[in-house]
Amino acid sequence: MKKYGLMTLLSFSFISHAFSQMSPDADEYYKQALENTQKLDTAKSETAETIYKTATETAKKIKEINGQLEQLKSQTETTATETTSDADKNSNLEELQKRQALRQELQVKVSLLQADLQANSLKLQALNMIQARDTKTKEELREEKEQQKHKTLQAQLKEKEEKLKEKLESTGADVRL
Numbered sequence: 257m258k259k260y261g262l263m264t265l266l267s268f269s270f271i272s273h274a275f276s277q278m279s280p281d282a283d284e285y286y287k288q289a290l291e292n293t294q295k296l297d298t299a300k301s302e303t304a305e306t307i308y309k310t311a312t313e314t315a316k317k318i319k320e321i322n323g324q325l326e327q328l329k330s331q332t333e334t335t336a337t338e339t340t341s342d343a344d345k346n347s348n349l350e351e352l353q354k355r356q357a358l359r360q361e362l363q364v365k366v367s368l369l370q371a372d373l374q375a376n377s378l379k380l381q382a383l384n385m386i387q388a389r390d391t392k393t394k395e396e397l398r399e400e401k402e403q404q405k406h407k408t409l410q411a412q413l414k415e416k417e418e419k420l421k422e423k424l425e426s427t428g429a430d431v432r433l
Contacts, residue, residue: 300387304380311376318369321362328359 332355335348 300383304383307376307379307383311373311380314369314373314376318366318373321366321369325359325362325366328355328362331355332359 332352335351335355
């Protein structure tokens with residue numbers, strides 16, 4: 257009976273020792289994981305913020321140019337209805353041509369700004385995809401580190417078990433582990 261009592265006592269000490277070593281490691285593990293994620297995310301969030309700022313500025317410019325286009329359109333319509341004499345028609349025709357040229361120029365600007373806006377949205381999507389990929393690899397790295405910690409803990413426990421076996425054998429007790 258004494259042999260079995262000694263074994264249960266030793267096994268409880270191993271278990272409690274293993275748990276006492278694992279709980280701070282787990283806290284440290286999650287703390288490090290959050291810090292690593294935060295460091296990488298800050299750089300990516302800064303990039304995303306700059307892309308977002310340029311996209312909002314581009315959207316504002318598009319709205320302004322659309323407002324100018326609407327204003328030109330209304331001016332063109334009022335000028336076309338107010339023509340009375342030939343001289344007025346010629347001056348109005350020249351003014352209409354200038355407005356049409358300005359309108360085409362504004363439409364080109366809008367097209368370029370829309371293309372820039374689409375490029376920014378693609379950049380944000382690519383950044384999101386990269387972040388998702390990096391998050392996955394970070395999780396894999398954390399898992400590998402955790403497995404290594406478990407292996408080292410297991411090796412330590414085996415060493416202690418062997419030492420205890422040697423001590424028990426040296427005392428001459430007949431114990432099986």
